[in-house]
Amino acid sequence: MSTVAADQLRAIVERIERIEEEKKVLAENIGDIYTEAKLNGFNTAVLRRIIALRKKDPETRSEEEAVLGLYLDALEASS
Amino acid sequence: MSTVAADQLRAIVERIERIEEEKKVLAENIGDIYTEAKLNGFNTAVLRRIIALRKKDPETRSEEEAVLGLYLDALEASS
Amino acid sequence: MSTVAADQLRAIVERIERIEEEKKVLAENIGDIYTEAKLNGFNTAVLRRIIALRKKDPETRSEEEAVLGLYLDALEASS
Amino acid sequence: MSTVAADQLRAIVERIERIEEEKKVLAENIGDIYTEAKLNGFNTAVLRRIIALRKKDPETRSEEEAVLGLYLDALEASS
DNA sequence: CACTGGAAAATGCCGC
DNA sequence: GCGGCATTTTCCAGTG
Numbered sequence: 001m002s003t004v005a006a007d008q009l010r011a012i013v014e015r016i017e018r019i020e021e022e023k024k025v026l027a028e029n030i031g032d033i034y035t036e037a038k039l040n041g042f043n044t045a046v047l048r049r050i051i052a053l054r055k056k057d058p059e060t061r062s063e064e065e066a067v068l069g070l071y072l073d074a075l076e077a078s079s
Numbered sequence: 080m081s082t083v084a085a086d087q088l089r090a091i092v093e094r095i096e097r098i099e100e101e102k103k104v105l106a107e108n109i110g111d112i113y114t115e116a117k118l119n120g121f122n123t124a125v126l127r128r129i130i131a132l133r134k135k136d137p138e139t140r141s142e143e144e145a146v147l148g149l150y151l152d153a154l155e156a157s158s
Numbered sequence: 159m160s161t162v163a164a165d166q167l168r169a170i171v172e173r174i175e176r177i178e179e180e181k182k183v184l185a186e187n188i189g190d191i192y193t194e195a196k197l198n199g200f201n202t203a204v205l206r207r208i209i210a211l212r213k214k215d216p217e218t219r220s221e222e223e224a225v226l227g228l229y230l231d232a233l234e235a236s237s
Numbered sequence: 238m239s240t241v242a243a244d245q246l247r248a249i250v251e252r253i254e255r256i257e258e259e260k261k262v263l264a265e266n267i268g269d270i271y272t273e274a275k276l277n278g279f280n281t282a283v284l285r286r287i288i289a290l291r292k293k294d295p296e297t298r299s300e301e302e303a304v305l306g307l308y309l310d311a312l313e314a315s316s
Numbered sequence: 317c318a319c320t321g322g323a324a325a326a327t328g329c330c331g332c
Numbered sequence: 333g334c335g336g337c338a339t340t341t342t343c344c345a346g347t348g
Contacts, residue, residue: 006153012274013154016288019263019270026260030253037249046225048341050233051253067204074085075092075208084198091195095188095209102184105177106324110344112177116170119163123345125304127323129312130174146283154287162311171312185325206326232243233250264339268330281331285337 034044053061113123192202211219238246271281 006157008277009150009153009279010157012270012279012284013287013291015270016267016284017291019267020288023260023263023267026256026263030256030260033249033253033256040245042246042249043222043225043229046222046229047249047253049222049226050229050250051257054250054254064201064204064207067201068207070083071088071201071204071208074083074088078085078089087198088200091191091200091205092208092212095191095205096212098184098188098191099209102181102188105181105184109174109177109181112170112174113345119166121167121170122301122304122308124322125301125308126170126174128301128305129171129308130178132309133171133175143280143283143286146280147286150280150283150287151290162307164311164315167308167311168315203327210326228238229246232238232246236240236243236247282337 034047037047038044056064113126116126117123192205195205196202214222271284274284275281
């Protein structure tokens, strides 16, 4: 690989590492918020479920909930 | 699925749970071996690394290794 | 450890690898069941949720569901 | 849950979601860099390995490395 | 005995 | 649409 490509490679790697570092900081910030929430008496497992729920689009979410209900009922019925 | 095949569903769930139970037993067996190894003076963190290393080794021969070498050299050269 | 008990080390590593291999087979078996279930029209994402739900002991499960309800209501109320 | 706590809950959830959104943007930025690199003829799989390698290197100095060497030698000797 | 950190598993995502 | 990779979540040993 030529010198020019080597410089290009280095630039790519460093740009990615820079952004990954920023991402890491954000992940730590999120962790801090959970820690603080826990100290304030919130149940962090439930908080995580809330975040996950809100991430799913409402349609998928209600559809999935409905199917879950069906399956649980079916299991109940056959027990 | 219009009506849920309850018996089929139950069978699926129970088969999965059965196998997961077996998997759990195996995981405990592995844990026991590590515990015993530790009692015999082995460093279990290193044991885990050994296992991981041996798992990856078979994939070690490839074009990709060569390209990796090229890239690492290029980074070295431009540093 | 001054000198490494090589035979003992080898035995440990091989026992662990043997059991991990068995675990891997079981994991594949589980994957096969999900695949088959999907072919039979089941929603595998929901199946996974069912399995996860049943894994939690009923007490924890209802407690967590209750807290989830509280939080969702609170979010609704403050919106 | 009281109104005050409800507001606190909402604040927590929104702060987390905000930061997760920023993280998502950064992840997309990284993806863009890989895409561009690929267009320039780089092997992105190898690029990812480079990044991963460089992430782990700082931990490379330790007693653990020495023990790892001992164990690998012992395995070699008993093979 | 709760908490933290790290390893393993599960889930989701992106490229082919 | 599938397989492989990366992220997330879960689990567990170690530690205070």
